Amino acid sequence: MSAALIDGKAFAAGLRDRVGTLAARFEAQVGRKAGLAVVLVGEDPASQVYVRSKGKQTVEAGMASFEYKLPADTSEADLLARVEALNADPVIDGILVQLPLPDHIDEQKVIATIAPDKDVDGFHVVNAGRLAVGQPGFVPCTPLGCLMLLKDRLGTLAGREAVVIGRSNIVGKPMAQLLLAESCTVTVAHSRTADLPAVVRRADIVVAAVGRPEMVKADWLKPGATVIDVGINRVAAAEPGKTRLVGDVDFTGASTVAGAITPVPGGVGPMTIAVLLRNTLVAAWRNAGQPLAPDAI
Template sequence: MSPTQTAQLMNGTGLARRIIEETAARAARISQRTNVVPCLATVLVGEDPASVTYVRMKRARCAKAGITSRHVGLPATTTTAELVDTLAALSQDPGVHGILLQHPAGEHIDERTAFEAIAPEKDVDGVTMHSFGAMSFGLPGFVSCTPGGIVRLLDEYDVDPAGRHAVVVGRSAILGKPIGMLLLAEDATVTYCHSRTADLSAVVREADIVIAAVGRPRLIRGEDIKPGAVVIDAGYNPGNTGDVDFDTARSRARLITPVPGGVGPMTIAVLLAQTVDAAARQLGVQGR
């Protein structure tokens, strides 16, 4: 890539729209065959403004995809045990096909314990240990939605991870770790980086594919991007700022995701697609 060129933007908004349209068609076919509409239950503890907005947006997307949404709002004082009881009840409810616990659920909540109360067949957000294990071993299950969306974006832009060096900056249980496993399954050589990585810049410079998922604004600088690399910015920070310094990175990368409009829309699209997958499996019908 010459110095005067800029990277092609990876349009997550457009791809997500197509996935939701396909999901709506699948949901309609399921409803016609079973008289049951796929249902996603959203659970929110407290009234954090950002979380309220995210849940409202997800429910609006459900409506566009022909999916029923059932919202369970719990007070901020809800205990871990009470949250576990709520999630267990939804797991046993045959009218609910997928469950989303909006996180963070609060500092007083043991989120791992809460996540594990979600039945694996309804874990459409891919947050349980069962889902992570199934994904890591290539077994049937649900992937974490943001990593799943990233893989769909790479496929859309004909990025084959096989033989490529992928550097994942971040090691969270629902983003960093699972995207690394998904890329490994596609024969990439994967390096995980984190807050204790020595000379992060030097590692990033070797990457053919950069996944920024650490939640620190503009941590990845443009001068650290290998010319022609693919840059996926999964970070979202105040002021619509990602983890990558977009303006400088765009002059060196071949492909790059914008923030917003890149990874974010894909996360919701995968959530809805997996909800319809879950409904199809639970109802015993073809979901395609």
């Protein structure tokens, strides 16, 4: 059997188009563009690539991108002051502080300083709480993107067995909350899980968010399972000196057992940025006093 490919890249392009239509309407009605501020501290090359790509896609969707590149030795106090200035700026609808931050800066403190209604990453404890109790708020982009792909593929998720591997605050935990809200039976596995292959074998839906290259093997999967691979791992390529990206799932093997699977690259990654634009647009309409209907986009 050969799994269907879940084309996150194509789905993300469609989502960006829908965002673009509503962003144009926002500008026409409100008289300014929806605005996203991205703050990058330091020169991590991978972070620089993501930030550039976010800025480009923000502009392509008809929104305004404000980029703040701060030196690696920026003090925590200066970063907090920058975030507070963005909180107070009426042309900024969404704020993203690229993670990870340098070691001398407390990430939790920075996240706690972002105004919850501009927290388009959904990392603030207020938004995590809203998600946990089922109130409207911002949901982290990566898990929301995974959920969109799953619903597009499977329709209703109610009653399905879902296993999320990973329990980080930015992917695993919010992913589990979203699947629970869709009435899946959810298991969250992590590094202390006993017999992970046996746990994964129960799953109709597997979301792997671990950060270990090709860890999930074909014989861990229930035949026909839907597999969402969040992992972004850079490994050595066959050609000396070159690298390539692989996920947390052994894609080639898993494709012979799964019903459907996301590739890396071209799966969850592009969805993350498209959902960021979506969340920014939702923030903009709300900040302008005309909130969109919950299922508008």
